[in-house]
Amino acid sequence: MNDLKKLGEFGFIGNIQKQLKARSPHVLTGIGDDCAVLSPSGKKQLIVTTDALIEGVHFDLAWTSPSALGEKAIAVNVSDISAMGGEPTAALISLGIPAKLPLKFLQQFYKGIDSACKQYNIELCGGDTVASKKDLFINIVLLGQTNASRTFYRTGAQTGDLIYVTGTLGDSALGLKLLKSRRKKWNAKESDLKFLIKKHLQPTARLKESRVLALSALKITAMIDVSDGLVQDLHHICQSSKVGAVLNLQSLPRSKAFQRVSSFNKLNANELAFHGGEDYELVFTLPPQDAKKMEKLFQKSQISLIGEILPTPDSIFIKEADGKLKPVKKLQGYQHF
């Protein structure tokens, strides 16, 4: 931390501040006072989320570039804002910085932060930078807003509602698997490996798709983002809504790269798609009468119908190729403890 020591805490903050270009009209006063000040929200509801990332637990500096890490730190929070039907406005970042980290790393990290902020229309309006003893610690807080009547919760799914998901499932978990055993000789094209690893290291939050749903008049009854795995996150909807669900095994959207790499290497593709975390896709439910209208708003590759809400509280079933329903025993994916 020689460079950092030379700069000092306030020199460092000044240095980084110059780098940050992304602005939001919602931020009246950003970095540089005791608090950030945001404009009154008028009739909009304020929403807020936070995500902590710890080195060695959530990321490995041997795998990720600092700018990709900055991008991802923002994207995972935008995913939570998207899952409520909101638009992000302003972010705060707390960093615990270990002595080993060069200033250059931090500048690249903030480059990634700024790039993601531009992409999603966010201004970094504050934070806290402190010394950490060993590991890099990142905490992001993201503020956003919704129209009250278009805030999507986990609580409203009803029996008979259809279950949709954006994008494809399992790519990120497979990408992580590839990163964890990079020395293994995988039977795969280089471009497939790259695609899957990128899905893990630089996920895109589904803000655009969420905006389309929020700005429509469709009756979205529940929504969540897939951060802990499809089954676990759908289970959260089921618990909150006091319903159950059936997932159609054959409808689970899988990318070409995922299909090739998992089948050529005899991996358990279902396990990855059902329980793999960090896809940051959106899962949402709506009544069947709204399905056609909704589908017209998207391209076919953007969303997939994957199942239906059942009246059986708290239980999730898989509908297999033969049409039989099989209960899912493992309702929880990744847990921290």
Next chain:
Amino acid sequence: MNDLKKLGEFGFIGNIQKQLKARSPHVLTGIGDDCAVLSPSGKKQLIVTTDALIEGVHFDLAWTSPSALGEKAIAVNVSDISAMGGEPTAALISLGIPAKLPLKFLQQFYKGIDSACKQYNIELCGGDTVASKKDLFINIVLLGQTNASRTFYRTGAQTGDLIYVTGTLGDSALGLKLLKSRRKKWNAKESDLKFLIKKHLQPTARLKESRVLALSALKITAMIDVSDGLVQDLHHICQSSKVGAVLNLQSLPRSKAFQRVSSFNKLNANELAFHGGEDYELVFTLPPQDAKKMEKLFQKSQISLIGEILPTPDSIFIKEADGKLKPVKKLQGYQHF
């Protein structure tokens, strides 16, 4: 973390959630969805602050009880909200929890959090709990609101303005000194040691005093809280306002315990009062014509006139007993790097 492992991440969150009783009318949806949802702020400005606390850097588990740590984590953020003239509404907490930490510690910690939330009218509305490899990491985000015309920045101090501070200075730094060398035989009464250590471990944010100022019509030109030391924080006001300041050495408010312990043990009392951090008192400026009106709103022990704003940009002077001005060379207090 056996207890925690047994509970699992979601079990733990459920367990803690039951413990939390403090509520705010501003929180529409708290813990349990992708984001917390807060009511529209109408014409109020939204303010937000964040503070990170890392074990071994900001606190030592050998010194602090878990509930005092929880109280302080909230109080230091309330101090930032107070420094803007705001009232706090909702908090989010991110915890990086090392395996060694027993569940009981966390329950006591949240007891402190809940108690401080009650004291300051805050609802804990969300957060993130993750595993940490070695040290306990705490990040608090606190939201609040102000009336736009009564938001107090660092930028408005003008030549001739008087400088006031709440409470007393140096107690916390002296308390920390006592904690760091507990085995030393101090020449002091036990009750004085206790008082000073408590000022360090369980500081009170000056929310009441801030509310009195915000709800008055007084022309407060700048305000900041003393977290890094009086000189450094006043220097922030000077930099932002492009002015200088003179501090009257003989007017610096010092508690009786501080006076006794520092003189009986031949400590550098001025150094502690000028540069010691974490007093969480408020420093504010206002034009002399408003001084009498302001002073009537407080008891004498609550605020002290300590100096005056000068036209000399970026420089701070001390007025000594003989009336001479001496420039302060060390304008910065605690720095993290």
